[in-house]
Amino acid sequence: MTRIIADISVSLDGFVTGPDPGPHSGLGAGGMALHTWVFSDDPDDRRILREATARSGAVVLGRRLFDVVDGPKGWDDSIGYGAGEVGKPAFVVVTSSPPKSVRLTGLDWTFVTTGLSDAVTTARKRAEAASSDSGKNLDVVLMGGGASIGSALEAGLVDVLTLHLAPVVLGSGTPLFTGTAPRTLVQRSVISTSTATHLTYDVL
Template sequence: MPKVIVSGLSVSIDGFAAGPQQSLHDPLGIRGLELHEWFFENKQNPAMTGATAISAQVDERVAQRAMDGFGSFVLGRNMFGPNRGEWGDDSWKGWWGDDPPWRAPTFILTHFPRPPIEMEGGTTFYFVTTGIFEALERAKKAAGAKNVKIGGGVSTVRQYVKAGLVDELQLSISPTFLGQGESLFPGLDFPALGFSIVERAIGAHAMHITLSKNC
């Protein structure tokens, strides 16, 4: 049965999943890129030996799983871009250029309507003004037999988890303290929401844990 999954979400030791003051210069907020070293390090320095190579393979496997097998995606407005309010001239089409990595129907939560945008590689952005439930229903229909990924940002993930709409969370705990930013955990009682840790693995640059709803 298809699932609703949060995957590849990086979190600092002190619980921040994004840095403060997101901007065009800092898409992940100030110092937010540090949370994703486990993802980018393997791309930049693939040659490793011994135990480090094994740990790097863990990070690589998690990075691949974070994007594979999804039939649609749901993103918050902040995940799509730094601009706020009305869309203006509609020139902004996301952080990712003409060929975004999603390559499936992608539903953007927003208060401001905008026509769909067809991109290269199979991505079409749909802008949903009617809330998280409507966006998820549309994403499920678009995904068919495949899973739906709640792709962030932090506020979007928190809303879906609090509403009991997420089946599985795959978190990557990065060995860094941000001190400030967007916190993931306050007010989220994962055991009370029915989650338990079902998988854990230590990578070269992060500890990866999977939380799943109890059967």
């Protein structure tokens, strides 16, 4: 069964970027500290990254995040979604208008202009097709940004919430939760490393 998994790194005070994020500084001031675990040599950090990317049949992201990762200082062969870990899943971008061009032409991009719910539906179909082709159960991963994940939780689209809680206080930035309707979460796992506390919840 294909699940919808929201997966994002967050500070102790609830921010998914530092102050002033933008195309040339996607994570804002101090925001790189949120992702120290991604580059860690800790065996648990490496396993969590490997397992998360290996289960990805399709990935959903918002337009602002797309502009960062496809920008001149964005992803490359060494830095990107699960770089060096897995093959390349389909990427589905929620946007009001598709870009005129894409820098990362080696990735499979689909641009959905009819809203987040339709983007998730598109991604689910891509993940189910990938599951059938591979013979493995693959999921849809919502990688962000924070507004997209918050909206998905608000709309009841998320089955699993995975937070990588970084030991940093950013003070300001992009908050993960902004007036989200109450949700009941069931804690499934907690794994602590030197760089993060990895938390997984089922969303009811």
